[in-house]
Amino acid sequence: MVPVFDAAAVLAAVSPADANAIVREAFERHARGEWEMPAKVYVDAGPEAVEASGAPGDFRAMPARGGGLATLKWVTSFPGNSAHDLPVVTGALLVSSSATGELVAILECASVTSLRTGAAAAVSASALAPESAATVGVIGSGVNGVFAARALAAAGYGAGVCCDVRAESAEALAAELGWQVGDRAEAAAQDVVVTVTPGHEPVILAAELRAGQHLATLGADAAGKAEVERDALARCRLFCDEWRQASGGGELSGAAAAGEVGPGDVAELGPVLLGDAPGRVGDDEVTLFDSTGLAIQDLAIAHAVLGAWREGRIEAPNVRL
Numbered sequence: 001m002v003p004v005f006d007a008a009a010v011l012a013a014v015s016p017a018d019a020n021a022i023v024r025e026a027f028e029r030h031a032r033g034e035w036e037m038p039a040k041v042y043v044d045a046g047p048e049a050v051e052a053s054g055a056p057g058d059f060r061a062m063p064a065r066g067g068g069l070a071t072l073k074w075v076t077s078f079p080g081n082s083a084h085d086l087p088v089v090t091g092a093l094l095v096s097s098s099a100t101g102e103l104v105a106i107l108e109c110a111s112v113t114s115l116r117t118g119a120a121a122a123v124s125a126s127a128l129a130p131e132s133a134a135t136v137g138v139i140g141s142g143v144n145g146v147f148a149a150r151a152l153a154a155a156g157y158g159a160g161v162c163c164d165v166r167a168e169s170a171e172a173l174a175a176e177l178g179w180q181v182g183d184r185a186e187a188a189a190q191d192v193v194v195t196v197t198p199g200h201e202p203v204i205l206a207a208e209l210r211a212g213q214h215l216a217t218l219g220a221d222a223a224g225k226a227e228v229e230r231d232a233l234a235r236c237r238l239f240c241d242e243w244r245q246a247s248g249g250g251e252l253s254g255a256a257a258a259g260e261v262g263p264g265d266v267a268e269l270g271p272v273l274l275g276d277a278p279g280r281v282g283d284d285e286v287t288l289f290d291s292t293g294l295a296i297q298d299l300a301i302a303h304a305v306l307g308a309w310r311e312g313r314i315e316a317p318n319v320r321l
């Protein structure tokens with residue numbers, strides 16, 4: 001019998017503040033070598049996705065192991081789906097015991113993804129933004145932009161400026177958090193700026209960068225996507241979640257492919273959190289954290305959901321497979 005956790009159960013189990021704490025711990029455990037994570041595998045969805053949704057899509061298989069559990073997230077990115085009222089991100093997180101190999105849970109994965117993606121932005125800001133940073137700009141107030149804003153608010157940041165090409169998305173997020181709606185340039189001028197667009201065009205411009213800002217770029221999580229003008233990277237001290245993944249399919253992948261940025265130019269967040277690598281070196285720097293989304297972040301959420309279930313805080317139907 002395997003418990004199946006739907007999105008409501010996942011979100012009832014883990015608050016944005018909880019996610020911030022456990023995702024930070026996941027980065028630290030991974031950096032210490034306690035949690036392991038083989039490379040993420042991309043599977044192109046092929047012409048069917050283009051025909052059905054008008055845009056390419058892909059599947060991602062993301063395995064991780066740590067703390068007695070092994071997880072595999074099978075998740076999509078079908079950006080064209082939003083025009084057809086279908087989810088961009090969908091799939092399941094399989095959770096197995098690393099003691100017996102038995103499958104112990106199945107989790108709805110868009111909720112897991114949103115919680116841990118938003119948390120990565122907040123963890124990066126707490127580690128890399130100057131002490132004085134307060135205000136937030138959210139560029140792209142869709143599914144994951146909402147969770148990034150919630151995570152930053154839970155970490156004590158705000159007020160904020162929410163921007164989206166769909167005005168109603170920015171308005172809904174601003175209303176939820178008591179923040180303002182603004183245009184792209186207004187959002188990009190805030191102390192902490194999180195970008196969560198599909199990554200088709202730059203939304204962070206070199207000429208607009210200001211000393212002391214922290215940028216968390218979340219939207220570019222596959223090759224060919226970027227949210228930051230290439231010239232802006234030279235002004236930033238660069239960080240990523242994992243160089244292997246970020247250089248192949250993140251904000252930095254274009255610059256990495258062009259030989260403009262190499263592993264020596266970019267620090268991973270986990271060692272920074274442990275104090276094993278330098279973070280921000282001065283208040284006048286601009287820091288940029290390239291998040292591509294790590295399987296260990298999903299593993300952290302799985303631990304928290306199972307913990308809440310075992311404590312009786314959430315319920316889930318059991319299925320016999």
Ligand SMILES: NC(=O)c1ccc[n+]([C@@H]2O[C@H](COP(=O)([O-])OP(=O)(O)OC[C@H]3O[C@@H](n4cnc5c(N)ncnc54)[C@H](O)[C@@H]3O)[C@@H](O)[C@H]2O)c1
Pocket residue numbers: 077082088089113117139140141142143144145163164165166169184196197198199201203217218219220221225291292293294
């Ligand atoms: N780094 C990670 O861990 C991670 C995790 C999940 C998703 N993502 C990526 O984040 C991106 C967003 O995913 P989502 O699920 O939130 O999608 P979504 O469609 O729900 O949200 C994207 C939002 O960006 C808005 N937008 C598009 N172009 C814009 C622009 N130029 N300026 C302002 N807003 C703009 C859209 O209107 C939409 O509301 C995708 O590329 C996805 O692959 C990254």
